[in-house]
Amino acid sequence: MAKVQLQGVRKVYDNGQVAVQGATFEVADGELMVLVGPSGCGKSTLLRMVAGLEEISGGTLSIGDRVVNDVAPKDRDIAMVFQSYALYPHMTVAENLAFGLKLRGHDKATIAKRVNDAAQTLGLTEMLDKLPKAMSGGQRQRVALGRALVREPAVFLLDEPLSNLDAKLRHSVRTEIAQLHRKLGTTMIYVTHDQVEAMTLGQRIVVLKDGVIQQIDTPMALYDRPANLFVAGFLGSPAMNVLRGRLEQGVEGVVVQDGALRAPLGNATIDPAWIGRTLAVGVRPEHLQPAAAGDATAFEAVIDGIEPVGNEIFVNMTHGSQALVMRVAPQALPAVGGTIRVAIQPQGLHFFDADSGERLNYDV
Structure with missing residues (x-):
């Protein structure tokens, strides 16, 4: 586990578009922090900078006590879960879970133990021999979570992982993610545009608009004392x-x-x-x-x-x-x-x- 610190982190594209303007905050060791805001607000860009998938234009990003601005994604000790499940369709659940560990050269005993532990944690033990096409959307998303879990990373990054699920599945998988975090105590940064996900999952929430952080606080503090009209209107359904x-x-x-x-x-x-x-x-x-x-x-x-x-x-x-x-x-x-x-x-x-x-x- 590790804390994540951002100090004045910016993202400016070659055409001059500013996607993230001076983001400064800290995700505590073991905290589940949610980044929320409307489409185009910069939340996924911010997450991708933490992952190393987007170059940082300015500022400092640290994971643990190490500045990682110029560290390759594979060396940052992070695992990312995307909106699309990105599972290998020709591989079984067990093979999907094990694939990343094999690439990193882990021995068979370590791989087997981590795959079995992740499967047990996520309720996938009875599905290890199944192909993705034989599974529901919620089950596939659990496999995607498991593939990150077996890595035993310092930080989990989740980019709108429930967007492809229907309302009932979103609720059940959201509950599973919350339970998983409580069980593991791992640092997690979770991106969503859905305020219900943000309010129910986040220990703290970062609200963004047009690349600018509007407010950072606990869910109920944001609801009870919004810093501005944007936060007031964005959180709460029906709106204020x-x-x-x-x-x-x-x-x-x-x-x-x-x-x-x-x-x-x-x-x-x-x-x-x-x-x-x-x-x-x-x-x-x-x-x-x-x-x-x-x-x-x-x-x-x-x-x-x-x-x-x-x-x-x-x-x-x-x-x-x-x-x-x-x-x-x-x-x-x-x-x-x-x-x-x-x-x-x-x-x-x-x-x-x-x-x-x-x-x-x-x-x-």
């Missing part, structure tokens, strides 16, 4: 509601006002200096709720759609020209096209600068 408008002091308390939009912020206590200022006010769908009778801090919204998803309901609404989503427990609601009175729970408020999108300090 954002009300843009001028903060005013009304008879019902502090309100966000912008044309037909007038949303009271419950009994929120804010910095007096914000009154009269145009801000972006974020509120998660679960912090919008049907108002109690007589609630003077409620506002009226039109129901555009109702999405029952089993244990909860997503209510799509419009207030003024503002689209909103509310997450509620199953209950009777007005029909689509009807109106509903909605209250904001102030403990769920987030305030951002309307221009920069940066978070403003706020404590209930």
